[in-house]
Amino acid sequence: MISLESSIIRLKDVFKKYSPDNIIFSGIDLEIEKGEFVFLTGPSGVGKSTMLRILFCAERPTSGEIWVDGVILSSLSNAQVPYLRRKIGVIFQDFKLLSNRTIFDNVALSLEVIGLGKKQAEQRVMQVLEGVGLTGKMSHYPLRLSGGEQQRVAIARAVVNRPSIILADEPTGNLDLQRTEEVMMLMEELNARGATIIFATHDERLFENTHRRVLRLLDGKIRI
Amino acid sequence: MTLAILCRRAFSDLRQNFCAQVITTMVVSLSILIFAFFTLLYFNLQHFVDRFGTELGLTIFLTEDTPKDRIPSLYQKLTGLSEVEKVTYISSEEAFGRLEHFLKDEKDVLEGVDPQFLPPSFEIQINRAVFQLKRIKQLAGEIDKWPEVSKVQFGQEWIDRLYVFSGLVRTIVVITGILLLFTAAFVVTNTIKLTVYARQEELKIMRLVGATNMFIQGPFLVEAFLQGLLGSSLALGIVFASYRYLQGFEAKSELLRGVSICFIPWHYTAAIIASSVLLCVIGTALAMRRFLRL
Structure with missing residues (x-):
């Protein structure tokens, strides 16, 4: 384990290939500062999701070193991976909510996993649901909510255990313009509270007037 | 957890x-x-x-010249076997009586026949707890070798089947x-x-x-x-x-x-x-x- 002062995520010479003719990353070097909000963009299939999956250890790189919140990922055993994931909130385009659990239970799942007491968890879930404007719908099931509302539940679940990093994989891909703006505002709010955010999207409109750093993935390399 | x-x-x-x-x-x-x-x-x-199998039992026929005073010791020897549950001695007279009973109205055919013509025998009931088909066959073979025994009869064919x-x-x-x-x-x-x-x-x-x-x-x-x-x-x-x-x-x-x-x-x-x-x-x-x- 190493501790890096300002970088929360660091990639050094990272390669990823599924087969000799299917190379996704060819020597990526990248540093993301604590509290930074970066957009990760590029055409569909370029490897945006793969990059995020590697960061939360759903996949391993073929070679290279990655540091996430002071932890070298290659040194992590499979049994240690869950503990790293508790520091990372992940949001997907397709929400990934449990349809047989209520909104409250879906959000509480992240806290149940870390073994937080029932009362404390209840308080925390209520607070987060209030933050995303869904207090009135906490006993509903996901399929009874609109797409925008479901995405807000997914965001609530990702942030309820106060992760230092949020990885968002096309979180607005299934939403209309108004819901997209709501989600973007929530992300800005989370970033303002100190979370480091990597926001993967192919929709250039989301960052065309931004002052944020935009990382463009192309031909296995990152271009800034 | x-x-x-x-x-x-x-x-x-x-x-x-x-x-x-x-x-x-x-x-x-x-x-x-x-x-x-x-x-x-x-x-x-x-x-x-x-x-x-246990209900089949064994019948041991003794030779004609077996002295009567050997019967109690043979009885003791048989009851001492672990496979044996119960031993019943059937004298020649008892066997003759059984035959008469079996023949019922036809028992006249036995008129003039010496009641001693049937050999004395032991009827053995096998101990259910130690019953094994292989063991019964073995036991019958062992008893058959005793000098006082003329024949050991048991459902050989039945037991084989x-x-x-x-x-x-x-x-x-x-x-x-x-x-x-x-x-x-x-x-x-x-x-x-x-x-x-x-x-x-x-x-x-x-x-x-x-x-x-x-x-x-x-x-x-x-x-x-x-x-x-x-x-x-x-x-x-x-x-x-x-x-x-x-x-x-x-x-x-x-x-x-x-x-x-x-x-x-x-x-x-x-x-x-x-x-x-x-x-x-x-x-x-x-x-x-x-x-x-x-």
């Missing part, structure tokens, strides 16, 4: 996936039911063969039992696999939010334990109810009286329940393995 949290999560899962749990338990129950009925049949066949029959039954039962066990294991593990696959999205989400393997697997294993326990208990309960019904039937029916139906011995019953639980738990652990990687 404490045991209380584990059980709370398992029961909450049971409630949420009630239909799938009931279906899995029913599949376990039906698979075990078929196997348990077969086991019941096996033990009853075995029981029947054993009973039939019974021996072949019971061996055949045992082989068929063991092969069929193994096949049934494999079928039950296959059906149960695949049903479990399907229910785990149906919940794979849930498993993936749990992994995503940082759940450890134990946190994910724990409730599934508790559920599997309950499925195995309930499924096999239900199956054995049905088999027991059928056994009691047949017992009642046996008491009423003239034809079946004396057949004496037996239930699966308790240690086999416990083994069936334990195997069922183990099968469900191992089946679940194996089915979940692929979802517990990265």
Whole structure:
């Protein structure tokens, strides 16, 4: 384990290939500062999701070193991976909510996993649901909510255990313009509270007037 | 994760996936039911063969010149054998009396015949606890060598047939039992696999939010334990109810009286329940393995 002062995520010479003719990353070097909000963009299939999956250890790189919140990922055993994931909130385009659990239970799942007491968890879930404007719908099931509302539940679940990093994989891909703006505002709010955010999207409109750093993935390399 | 949290999560899962749990338990129950009925049949066949064998007994005919004072020592020698349950001495006069009784109205044919012409004999009843077809044959051979014995008669042909029959039954039962066990294991593990696959999205989400393997697997294993326990208990309960019904039937029916139906011995019953639980738990652990990687 190493501790890096300002970088929360660091990639050094990272390669990823599924087969000799299917190379996704060819020597990526990248540093993301604590509290930074970066957009990760590029055409569909370029490897945006793969990059995020590697960061939360759903996949391993073929070679290279990655540091996430002071932890070298290659040194992590499979049994240690869950503990790293508790520091990372992940949001997907397709929400990934449990349809047989209520909104409250879906959000509480992240806290149940870390073994937080029932009362404390209840308080925390209520607070987060209030933050995303869904207090009135906490006993509903996901399929009874609109797409925008479901995405807000997914965001609530990702942030309820106060992760230092949020990885968002096309979180607005299934939403209309108004819901997209709501989600973007929530992300800005989370970033303002100190979370480091990597926001993967192919929709250039989301960052065309931004002052944020935009990382463009192309031909296995990152271009800034 | 404490045991209380584990059980709370398992029961909450049971409630949420009630239909799938009931279906899995029913599949376990039906698979075990078929196997348990077969086991019941096996033990009853075995029981029947054993009973039939003990009822055959041995008749030992003595030579004509055996002195009468040797009879008590021969009696002692026979009762001292571990395989022997009961020994009855039949003198020549008693044998003659039996023949007369057997002939009834035709007993006139024995007029003028010396009552001593029939040899004295011992009738032996075999000890049920040590009964073995092979041992009876061996015992008959050993007694036949005694100098006072002219002939040992027993259902040689019957015992041979019974021996072949019971061996055949045992082989068929063991092969069929193994096949049934494999079928039950296959059906149960695949049903479990399907229910785990149906919940794979849930498993993936749990992994995503940082759940450890134990946190994910724990409730599934508790559920599997309950499925195995309930499924096999239900199956054995049905088999027991059928056994009691047949017992009642046996008491009423003239034809079946004396057949004496037996239930699966308790240690086999416990083994069936334990195997069922183990099968469900191992089946679940194996089915979940692929979802517990990265």
